[in-house]
Amino acid sequence: MTLRPLDAIDTPFLCVDPAILDRNIAKRAEHARSTGLALRPHAKTHKCLEIARRQIDSGATGLTVATIGEAEVFGDAGFDDLFIAYPLWLTDSKSRRLRSIADRARLTLAIDSVDGARRLFDGLGAAASAVDVLVEIDSGHHRTGVAPADAGPVARAAADAGLRVTGVFTFPGHGYSPGDRVAAAIGESTAIACATDELRSVGIEPVVRSGGSTPTVAAADAGVLTEIRPGVYPFNDAQQIELGSCDFDDVALTAIGTVVHRRDRVAILDAGSKILGADKAAWATGFGRIANDPHARVTALSEHHATVEFAGSAPDLGTRVCVIPNHVCNAVNLVDELVVDADDGPVRWTVAARGANA
Amino acid sequence: MTLRPLDAIDTPFLCVDPAILDRNIAKRAEHARSTGLALRPHAKTHKCLEIARRQIDSGATGLTVATIGEAEVFGDAGFDDLFIAYPLWLTDSKSRRLRSIADRARLTLAIDSVDGARRLFDGLGAAASAVDVLVEIDSGHHRTGVAPADAGPVARAAADAGLRVTGVFTFPGHGYSPGDRVAAAIGESTAIACATDELRSVGIEPVVRSGGSTPTVAAADAGVLTEIRPGVYPFNDAQQIELGSCDFDDVALTAIGTVVHRRDRVAILDAGSKILGADKAAWATGFGRIANDPHARVTALSEHHATVEFAGSAPDLGTRVCVIPNHVCNAVNLVDELVVDADDGPVRWTVAARGANA
Numbered sequence: 001m002t003l004r005p006l007d008a009i010d011t012p013f014l015c016v017d018p019a020i021l022d023r024n025i026a027k028r029a030e031h032a033r034s035t036g037l038a039l040r041p042h043a044k045t046h047k048c049l050e051i052a053r054r055q056i057d058s059g060a061t062g063l064t065v066a067t068i069g070e071a072e073v074f075g076d077a078g079f080d081d082l083f084i085a086y087p088l089w090l091t092d093s094k095s096r097r098l099r100s101i102a103d104r105a106r107l108t109l110a111i112d113s114v115d116g117a118r119r120l121f122d123g124l125g126a127a128a129s130a131v132d133v134l135v136e137i138d139s140g141h142h143r144t145g146v147a148p149a150d151a152g153p154v155a156r157a158a159a160d161a162g163l164r165v166t167g168v169f170t171f172p173g174h175g176y177s178p179g180d181r182v183a184a185a186i187g188e189s190t191a192i193a194c195a196t197d198e199l200r201s202v203g204i205e206p207v208v209r210s211g212g213s214t215p216t217v218a219a220a221d222a223g224v225l226t227e228i229r230p231g232v233y234p235f236n237d238a239q240q241i242e243l244g245s246c247d248f249d250d251v252a253l254t255a256i257g258t259v260v261h262r263r264d265r266v267a268i269l270d271a272g273s274k275i276l277g278a279d280k281a282a283w284a285t286g287f288g289r290i291a292n293d294p295h296a297r298v299t300a301l302s303e304h305h306a307t308v309e310f311a312g313s314a315p316d317l318g319t320r321v322c323v324i325p326n327h328v329c330n331a332v333n334l335v336d337e338l339v340v341d342a343d344d345g346p347v348r349w350t351v352a353a354r355g356a357n358a
Numbered sequence: 359m360t361l362r363p364l365d366a367i368d369t370p371f372l373c374v375d376p377a378i379l380d381r382n383i384a385k386r387a388e389h390a391r392s393t394g395l396a397l398r399p400h401a402k403t404h405k406c407l408e409i410a411r412r413q414i415d416s417g418a419t420g421l422t423v424a425t426i427g428e429a430e431v432f433g434d435a436g437f438d439d440l441f442i443a444y445p446l447w448l449t450d451s452k453s454r455r456l457r458s459i460a461d462r463a464r465l466t467l468a469i470d471s472v473d474g475a476r477r478l479f480d481g482l483g484a485a486a487s488a489v490d491v492l493v494e495i496d497s498g499h500h501r502t503g504v505a506p507a508d509a510g511p512v513a514r515a516a517a518d519a520g521l522r523v524t525g526v527f528t529f530p531g532h533g534y535s536p537g538d539r540v541a542a543a544i545g546e547s548t549a550i551a552c553a554t555d556e557l558r559s560v561g562i563e564p565v566v567r568s569g570g571s572t573p574t575v576a577a578a579d580a581g582v583l584t585e586i587r588p589g590v591y592p593f594n595d596a597q598q599i600e601l602g603s604c605d606f607d608d609v610a611l612t613a614i615g616t617v618v619h620r621r622d623r624v625a626i627l628d629a630g631s632k633i634l635g636a637d638k639a640a641w642a643t644g645f646g647r648i649a650n651d652p653h654a655r656v657t658a659l660s661e662h663h664a665t666v667e668f669a670g671s672a673p674d675l676g677t678r679v680c681v682i683p684n685h686v687c688n689a690v691n692l693v694d695e696l697v698v699d700a701d702d703g704p705v706r707w708t709v710a711a712r713g714a715n716a
Contacts, residue, residue: 010451010716066662089618089676093368115675143663144619144626260447261502268502274691275715279636304424305501317473318447333632336713355694357633358368
């Protein structure tokens with residue numbers, strides 16, 4: 001038997017369907033165009049230059065990243081409009097690195113405290129005049145960000161410190177719970193509208209009002225927001241399926257594993273938490289889903305084993321099975337390369353910003 | 359203020375205390391010596407040549423690994439006695455890679471099915487005569503492995519296929535539950551004793567009877583087992599603390615994060631699931647623990663944020679906090695290097711087998 005090249009790649013590995021990827025990217029770009037929202041995708045999901053390029057080419061205005069390290073990778077590759085959506089606490093080293101990025105890219109940074117804002121101004125030095133700053137608002141996720149009603153004083157103090165405050169942003173992460181997507185999107189627009197009023201009351205016009213996440217973005221309020229920052233949508237994952245924000249057919253990335261053990265309805269695959277990630281939200285139905293089989297569940301996960309329970313008899317030893325990770329961002333960060341199942345044979349895309357945590 | 363070198367490293371990063379590491383390695387080596395058990399540590403925990411070398415130098419007889427990729431890394435580095443404790447399903451590519459490792463290292467492999475054994479023999483070809491094979495036994499974890507009572511036929515079929523069957527092994531993973539460590543160790547020795555009888559009944563002497571895991575190893579039955587394979591013990595982690603198999607003072611690896619946001623008793627650190635791993639067993643009290651603070655908990659985790667609740671007031675913005683990952687094996691696999699806090703300044707050890715899943 002002649003193996004197709006993809007079949008000759010040793011499992012486990014992460015495999016991308018480029019047709020679904022392109023369709024997901026195009027669909028979100030079209031939604032942004034039709035609603036008049038700027039699209040600034042979060043690149044922490046894919047960490048991959050080829051995918052960022054596709055997003056920009058389809059109309060994204062720039063990229064969102066989570067860390068200085070990610071900004072360095074994408075900045076070095078020529079992406080010249082970067083938002084680090086994180087309330088950085090600057091040290092001498094991080095300040096130097098930020099100034100270097102600001103030399104080659106339009107940079108937007110985040111603050112959520114007066115102390116952080118002052119430290120940011122001090123760290124940026126002369127580069128501060130070239131950097132836009134957004135105030136992070138807590139719209140209900142209760143992670144970072146200031147309460148909407150407190151946004152005015154933080155923005156005012158930042159501006160007084162010398163920063164160019166141009167807007168507000170939020171991450172409606174509380175939309176990551178079944179049935180809560182629309183409510184989180186409403187909370188997002190309410191919080192951003194309130195924060196907008198607060199900034200205006202201290203004489204600052206929030207030109208940028210940024211929100212969005214993959215679960216909530218379809219309900220993003222274009223009457224309040226100017227920008228959306230979804231991350232997961234190019235790939236989708238099991239969480240998005242279970243949240244109702246995509247279907248199985250919309251999943252562009254799977255982990256390909258091999259059945260190494262089987263008994264009755266149970267198969268053990270060689271794809272464990274070191275390729276899928278160990279994410280399991282309290283509401284998740286398992287540690288991952290199986291492509292084209294809505295009845296199967298990954299019921300247990302160890303580093304190199306996934307226990308999969310099927311509705312019927314488990315596949316034979318040696319069968320390859322496509323597993324949909326619960327949280328694709330953490331899966332991608334586990335591999336050096338993605339295998340892309342292209343029409344004329346597999347190609348590999350480097351996960352360029354893998355491990356760029358700092 | 360002159361920064362100490364460790365303080366000048368950008369957070370988040372993984373930091374090793376070499377004194378605790380050496381003490382943990384020495385303690386387990388002494389336990390093995392005093393009980394007469396061979397110690398074959400699982401290198402998937404650290405994936406690091408420097409730590410494997412310390413383990414061998416302190417008396418370990420060889421290494422355990424989980425994948426062919428890990429065996430390649432340690433084999434290339436001169437470690438010449440390797441057990442791949444996984445029921446591999448061989449393909450042409452994996453067979454070639456295994457034969458290449460068998461050229462330079464004494465190799466022990468695992469089977470848990472007749473089909474897998476035959477495929478292993480076919481894949482190894484002439485190398486089969488140089489490779490030892492152990493039958494994996496399910497001692498209660500119900501992942502891979504054959505039931506103890508079924509070990510005889512599998513071992514006999516493997517031997518008849520041409521493999522050199524020299525013993526049995528098990529992973530008592532059901533010891534990963536509070537209060538179950540001793541019961542799992544008893545289940546381990548019962549299962550291995552039963553499988554030993556079964557192999558003898560088909561004319562095969564199980565010279566190697568291998569078990570052990572960090573939670574159960576203190577109760578390993580030296581009257582039945584000949585070898586133990588703990589992995590986590592050089593570092594320990596929050597799971598081991600909560601299982602009762604180590605104290606806070608025994609933890610040799612932490613993720614160093616910085617407080618980027620605070621309110622009352624809550625701090626948000628820049629160390630999220632992309633450096634800690636997302637592991638949270640059903641019985642875990644949180645997503646990680648805080649060094650030297652048994653009352654604090656990581657109550658939520660996203661990719662670049664850890665939400666930490668303290669018993670008292672949260673530390674100030676900019677404070678560095680040492681987080682103990684729940685599961686150190688998955689944390690280590692997220693970084694390219696470990697920062698070792700040595701007496702004469704930090705050094706870096708490469709995570710040589712990071713991402714070696716296949």
